[in-house]
Amino acid sequence: MKHLLFTLFILSPLLALAESRDDDCLPGGFVTSMLNDALERAVSKADTAQAEDKPEYGRNVGKYASAPVFGGYIVGSYKYSSEQGAHNGAGFGIRNLRVYVNGTVLRDFYYRVQAELSGSPHLKDAYLEWRRLTELRVKLGQYKRPFTFENPLNPWDVGAGDYSQLAKKLAGYSDYSYSEASGNNGGRDLGLQLSGDLIKLKGGRYRLLHYEAGVFNGQGINTTDANGKKDWMGNIQLQPVEGLYLGVFGWKGSLTEDGVTVSRDRWAVGAQYERKDWTARAEYAHHVGHKISDYVPATDLEPAHWQGNARADAWYVTVGVPCTPWLKLYAKYDAYRSDKTNATLCSMYTICPNFQLHKNLMLQVQYNYVCDKTAASHSHHELWAETYIRF
Numbered sequence: 001m002k003h004l005l006f007t008l009f010i011l012s013p014l015l016a017l018a019e020s021r022d023d024d025c026l027p028g029g030f031v032t033s034m035l036n037d038a039l040e041r042a043v044s045k046a047d048t049a050q051a052e053d054k055p056e057y058g059r060n061v062g063k064y065a066s067a068p069v070f071g072g073y074i075v076g077s078y079k080y081s082s083e084q085g086a087h088n089g090a091g092f093g094i095r096n097l098r099v100y101v102n103g104t105v106l107r108d109f110y111y112r113v114q115a116e117l118s119g120s121p122h123l124k125d126a127y128l129e130w131r132r133l134t135e136l137r138v139k140l141g142q143y144k145r146p147f148t149f150e151n152p153l154n155p156w157d158v159g160a161g162d163y164s165q166l167a168k169k170l171a172g173y174s175d176y177s178y179s180e181a182s183g184n185n186g187g188r189d190l191g192l193q194l195s196g197d198l199i200k201l202k203g204g205r206y207r208l209l210h211y212e213a214g215v216f217n218g219q220g221i222n223t224t225d226a227n228g229k230k231d232w233m234g235n236i237q238l239q240p241v242e243g244l245y246l247g248v249f250g251w252k253g254s255l256t257e258d259g260v261t262v263s264r265d266r267w268a269v270g271a272q273y274e275r276k277d278w279t280a281r282a283e284y285a286h287h288v289g290h291k292i293s294d295y296v297p298a299t300d301l302e303p304a305h306w307q308g309n310a311r312a313d314a315w316y317v318t319v320g321v322p323c324t325p326w327l328k329l330y331a332k333y334d335a336y337r338s339d340k341t342n343a344t345l346c347s348m349y350t351i352c353p354n355f356q357l358h359k360n361l362m363l364q365v366q367y368n369y370v371c372d373k374t375a376a377s378h379s380h381h382e383l384w385a386e387t388y389i390r391f
Contacts, residue, residue: 029360029390032070043067055106068103073390075118077161083370083380094118095386100125108132112143123222124186134207135196139214142190142221146212147171147233147249148283149272150316151187159279159320159328160352161366161384165336166314170266170285172220176312176338177255177262177291189231190223191216202242210237210245218253218264227256231264243275249285255292263289263310277328279320287312311340320354328354338374346372362388 028036043066055064075096081089100114114125127141144152150164151171162168169176172187193214197207213234217225231253237245251266270283290310298304318332332350352366368382 028069028071029073031391032072036067036069039067057106061106064106066104068101070099070101071390072099073388075155077384077386080383081380083375084377089382098124124188133196135198137195139193139195142188144187145172145189145216145233146193146195146214146235147251147266148268148285149245149247149270149281150283156362156388159318159330159354160332160350161364161386164314164316164334165346165348166283166285166316166334169336170268170287170312170314176287177264177289178257185220188221189216189218190221206239206242208239210239211235216253218255227254227261229254243273245272247272257292260292260295262292262294265289277322279318279330282317284315285313309339313337313340326356328356330354342373344374346370346374360390364388
């Protein structure tokens, strides 16, 4: 253990992790800030539109385009585990290497494109959003599903070194319903969404009601619809006091793989508080529908049938306490039941200090105590080290 801790201390600054919000970019990193500043100066000279001017639409309009904003980050980690058969954990790894660009055209139209370059390179986000009205925004393309509070967060704001089991299994990452070959969709899908903020409070400082509603293919990223049916989902969030959101989320849909279709009917409730660097978040989600792997094809001895009880649920509670300007301590309890029975309960107890060394650099050291009733050894320990770097 002494050798492990020494290795983590020496090498953790070389490991990398950084993420922009999927819908709201963080400032540029070390390199991209210089590029973005140069582009902004070039565009400001070329575009003579004044702030009070009204954009004119037409194919020959050459004004009212913002300078594109570029960004990137690299994600890496060291993971140790005492779980039986895990061979001391994953060790060193690259979690993400992403680049993105976003900007506006004719002031009202916001675009964003993000690509993953590590592993198998692929497109993550690609969408256009009309933002003329605060009360009504229209988004079309590929982006995060509007399900749960945690799903839209970037890893920097999650507080721990990974998303909760609720987000990963029931919000469309390595989803409960998918086969293992489907990979990680990052909580994203292709579709059309309406959203907005209503009812001003405290002189317009914040809004009482936020809503999101959308229709999606239901198959995940970079793929077309497979069954002709769409997934419908949305949420309503109340902000009774500034920084506190109370939300209800719904999802009615299905998934088809290799000719097998399963239902995905889900709902979730939660609360989130973010103010003056304090964080508190809690959610519960419930799922009805089989896994793809629950389907048993017909044989000479028996007809096709389903196994499992087609139920799952998950919940978590996380709290972040600012200790100093550069240190924030997170504690988290995370639970998931793959069959909605205590026999399939997997619980994680987490302590994770976040060391904010620079706006573009953060270090995390995380301890997990895992109780998994479906594993050969019901409990084990994990120790992770991660850094967040934007470039």
